[in-house]
């Protein structure tokens with residue numbers, strides 16, 4: 003009995019000691035733990051080799067500057083294909099449905115009052131369509147204008163109003179067509195134009211790979227962590243306009259580190275409504291953010307829903323000194 | 335009349351036999367090559383069909399619409415600042431782990447290394463190391479995502495550090511084995527003088543109590559084996575393992591005891607039975623030890639003392655079971671020591687092995703072997719009783735009460751250890 007009692011005391015003592023030691027050890031081992039840092043090497047992508055995005059494949063967020071449309075007509079052709087392998091996260095390729103082989107589809111840009119002509123060429127095996135947000139006749143809404151496999155259809159309407167408009171397939175089951183990648187951003191510039199500055203287009207979306215109703219990866223422009231691997235270079239003091247659109251069925255909260263932005267909800271006004279660093283964009287909501295960085299260095303841009311950030315909706319701005327300034331320093 | 339009919343039938347039969355004999359002698363005379371050819375022909379035809387199948391396919395368009403990939407978690411270990419998953423590719427094709435996420439409230443993508451390679455061939459294994467700052471007592475989820483977008487998940491109910499093969503851990507695990515397995519058996523054996531002092535009926539009461547205990551243990555072991563079978567990676571077929579372990583252990587024990595009986599004659603039956611019981615309980619305890627150690631390693635054992643107490647109480651009865659057949663016979667006392675060690679020591683081996691290298695596969699196999707051994711012993715004790723007292727005595731009130739008491743003791747003490 004004495005032996006047993008002694009043993010129980012011993013066992014009990016060990017049991018209570020062990021977690022305490024391991025917590026301490028864990029704290030020591032991870033005291034220097036970094037939050038998601040610069041991507042490659044430190045976080046996420048070191049191994050296996052295939053996991054990093056090919057820099058050639060990284061979606062360029064920069065927009066072509068607005069130009070006058072020839073004869074006031076903006077023409078686009080969107081070729082729709084199904085089951086195109088799309089890399090949603092380093093090394094993870096899903097069969098996506100694509101406009102012009104990209105997720106999201108290309109940015110369609112026009113000026114208010116232009117005639118927009120979008121020809122949808124359906125190379126898939128299912129019927130598809132394009133539904134544009136904005137103002138247009140009922141017959142151009144993409145709900146009844148379904149394009150059968152092998153056929154094509156030209157949607158035509160006058161661009162109005164100015165702002166950011168999502169476009170996406172609206173064929174049943176719509177959720178499947180959208181979640182498989184059939185969406186994009188349309189930018190309609192005001193007639194008088196906006197103040198010229200460098201522009202970025204950033205689509206926020208997500209991918210549910212196992213169809214369990216919960217996204218497995220969240221992404222800026224269709225790829226989780228692509229700008230974590232390849233930071234977007236900005237120049238100090240340079241004004242930036244970022245077009246942001248949430249194309250997923252959850253709220254998204256674009257947030258810039260070390261900075262604030264002028265917010266133009268939906269891009270439909272020329273007056274900012276708020277000066278802030280976080281704004282919740284609900285489903286299909288969008289905004290124009292204008293900002294500039296006054297200090298050089300790496301700044302994260304992310305979705306402030308921490309789950310979204312941790313599953314890919316983060317990236318980096320690498321703010322560098324203006325070239326002239328660097329050159330001057332070098333001379334000295 | 336009847337006789338002549340019978341005679342005629344007899345003659346027919348004889349004639350028939352002669353014909354048969356003639357035929358077979360013809361066959362015997364036939365070339366040996368023909369016989370060999372007839373044996374080989376089906377094999378060759380089969381090979382031909384297989385060749386055609388491989389060359390031309392089944393003719394059915396059975397290309398899977400989605401990639402068939404399967405990764406199973408064999409064991410997930412937690413070390414300070416690291417989650418280490420031992421995985422096996424149990425699918426038909428090789429799999430590449432492209433991303434890893436760790437879930438707490440939400441999932442977060444995380445860095446990882448996979449050795450020997452993130453690409454795992456069929457039935458190949460890999461160790462995925464995730465440098466994650468986990469915190470003891472929290473629940474986590476380990477998520478592996480393949481290059482083909484399949485998602486495999488393992489839940490860690492309560493994070494706890496995996497015991498490392500250090501001296502102190504091994505020592506405390508061995509001690510746990512001593513408490514759960516060795517001490518109870520010897521305490522039970524300690525009842526021998528009391529059992530000897532009992533009248534005949536009391537002895538049978540206890541013998542049947544032993545039967546009740548053993549049946550309960552056997553069912554319990556099978557239940558645990560079935561539960562763990564679900565955790566065994568698919569290709570290893572958990573249920574088949576149970577069947578194999580169960581039947582082979584019964585047959586093997588019969589073979590061993592048959593041989594020993596043959597050598598000793600019928601005199602040593604009681605002692606032999608005691609040894610068989612000790613062996614079967616030892617096997618059971620090995621499986622139980624693996625399960626306890628495994629649970630400990632997986633951080634699933636609600637902290638200890640009450641549990642250890644419960645197990646000790648629960649297993650006390652194993653000692654009674656071991657000595658029950660020798661209560662009426664004379665033998666050298668040193669046998670008691672061997673009996674106790676045979677029944678108890680495997681627990682220590684089990685707890686240590688389970689905690690250091692838990693694998694559902696081994697626990698299932700040993701639990702099944704233990705259950706088989708118990709079934710064999712139950713049969714043997716029943717036969718022993720029939721031999722000693724005849725079938726009539728089997729169903730008397732004392733025996734039934736003993737059996738029921740055995741079940742009840744196990745059930746009640748089991749309440750302490752059911753987590």
Ligand SMILES: [Cu+2]
Pocket residue numbers: 129130131171172173179184
């Ligand atoms: Cu569609």
